[in-house]
Amino acid sequence: MKNVIRLQILLLFITLISFAVFGQQKPLFEVNINKSAQSEATLEEVQQLILENYYYDGVTQSDLDWAAIEGILRHISPPQSPELATLWTDEEYEKILNSLKGIKVTLGFNSTFNATDGSLTVTSVLDGSEAKNKLAVNDRILRIDDVSLKGKSINEVNQLLDGEVNQTSALKVVRDIEIFDVNLSRDSLRVENLIVTKIPNNDIAFIELKKITLGMAEELQKEIEDFRSEGITKIILDLRNNTGGVLNEGVNIAKLFMRKNDIVLRTQNRSNGVTNYVADRDQFYDLKIAVLINENTASAAEIISSALQDHDRAVLIGKKTYGKGVIETTFTLKNDYRLKFITNAMYSPKGVSWESNGILPDFYVDQSQANYKEVVALDISDRLRRDLHLSTALKLLK
Known part of the structure; x- marks a missing residue:
């Protein structure tokens, strides 16, 4: 009976915390369309005037319909990221799917x-x-x-x-x-989006994730099993210029290093309220971890970064991340086109949004994109000397 009461108190506490963090929903960015066209008739009238009087007669009703849809999607997206709401043709969407599979x-x-x-x-x-x-x-x-x-x-x-x-x-x-x-x-x-390199004369593996693609968590797990048998106890996880990819893969990658029942990610939407993604592995990889981030680390890569940072599972090195803290859902239209727009907000395990704000590193390292692009093509020995993020991580882990 006492255990039941304790559980009820714990659930009540979690509910109160969730309400305190998420109870009053605020927009992550402003959607200000401070104009009223009065009615749909105005839209029809504008389109008809263009079709009859525009200087070039090559503009069609179909063109204007497409432009109207793009205008709607642009206005409901963050000003700095209008591409988060998109309409794709069948062919365009196939390329997106291939990219998420690591194929291009x-x-x-x-x-x-x-x-x-x-x-x-x-x-x-x-x-x-x-x-x-x-x-x-x-x-x-x-x-x-x-x-x-x-x-x-x-x-x-x-x-x-x-x-x-x-x-x-x-x-x-x-x-x-x-x-x-x-x-x-x-x-x-x-495309090779997961690259693992053993640091010479060290018990450290250097893992580069270029993009978060389907199956990557399982692929990474196999790599970890292999190098652990070789005595690796520390890893440097490179998420620089990783713009994200498949959300669930980002969550599953974070789970590899999280204790059971740790919250990996919180999300909120209009229909379901708050959803917590929780680590469910009986055993996790208790490795010492340094994560490399920069201004182009975004989305699913930020999920990994925030989860490991909030639970003190890793030290973050580099610059503030991009700040994409929203989730888009893709809908199939009757004509088989795909429509994508924002349906969820993301929050760190501690309930903090990184939308537009980014995630701050624990150790600030300023390395230009030009320098990064120069060193990324070098072999590991030269990179250890010239890659400031990498050399800093190596010193901290040693």
Whole structure:
């Protein structure tokens, strides 16, 4: 009977805490559409006037309908992240799904864009790609299909890189003082988003998570089992430039290192109120952990960071994270298009939102994106000397 009473008191306490933290729902960002068009008739009237009087007769009713939908979605999203509400065609959504599976149609290399001189610098070449024997790390690409990259935006460059499977592009490449042409065909390749490297002469593993994709938690667990048998007791988890991915995979990755019944994540929506994601593993990996973060660490990567920080399971090193503390849900429309918009707010185990605010590191390390992109292509020995985040983590763990 006493145990039942204690349990009831505990549940009441948890309820009161949850009400104190979440009871009065406040918007994480303002949605201010401080205008009234009076009625749907106004929308119809505006569209009809455009169709009859706009200087260019190529604008159709379908164009205006699409534009109206995009306008709605833009206004209900955070000003700095309008892409969080999106309408996708079937083909566009298929690319999103492939990305979440770690698959993408690519010319076979990863690169960084320098807008100043209009060039792409190759940072890695994908195994199994046609580019493997044609390009090398640090090659600079100046033109794609005879189009100069000078003066282009990153979105324009991405459009030049995108394409369909088997579609070929011609690249103008500079290597040292040599200039040559390379023709590459696009292929559907699995991207290596989980990279594990053993730090030489240490009991430390360096784990890079590039994106949180389907199956990553299970894949990471297998890697941990392997290197633990080799005497690894500490890990450096690199989440820099990891913009997130699959929410449940982020939760499951955090669970690997959390004690049973620890809260990993709290979410809130209009229908269900507060939901707590709780660690449910009988045994967890009791490793000493350093997590590397920067201004591009976001979403599911922030779930991992906040959970490990709140429960003192890791030390966070780097700069304040991006601050994406919301969850979008994708709905299938009658025409098979997909509609995505924000349906949930996320909170750390302690009930704190990181939306727009980001997550603060325990140890601040300022390393520029240019420096990060330069060191990421180096082997581990050189990275330990030149990667400030990594060398700081190594010192703290030792």
